[in-house]
Amino acid sequence: MSENFENEMNEYKIDLFDDEGNKQTVIHLDTVQIDGQDYVVCIPFKEEEDEDEIDEVFILKMIEREDGTYELAYEEDLELLDRAYEEFKARNADEFDFED
Numbered sequence: 001m002s003e004n005f006e007n008e009m010n011e012y013k014i015d016l017f018d019d020e021g022n023k024q025t026v027i028h029l030d031t032v033q034i035d036g037q038d039y040v041v042c043i044p045f046k047e048e049e050d051e052d053e054i055d056e057v058f059i060l061k062m063i064e065r066e067d068g069t070y071e072l073a074y075e076e077d078l079e080l081l082d083r084a085y086e087e088f089k090a091r092n093a094d095e096f097d098f099e100d
Helices: 078-091
Strands: 003-006 012-018 023-034 035-042 058-064 070-074
Touching: 023 078, 035 078, 058 078
Parallel strands: none
Antiparallel strands: 003 070, 012 023, 023 035, 035 058, 058 070
């Protein structure tokens, strides 16, 4: 299953739509590149923000379609996901307190 971002993208929020048209809004934190592939790092958007409680992170592979739009797809390779997350942590160590 893939998720698409098409419209509704502002500075930090992205509306993701699954194959059935269900929408989930996420906050884009960063885009990292692993082996020439871009990965988007996001967290779920919550109307009532509790900045101390982020318990879910999405790392999605960015794929360019033939028509120039992009698709965000789940990455199944756990090693790549781990590498993308480690790159994100290294790049954002000053912004976030990471728990291991």
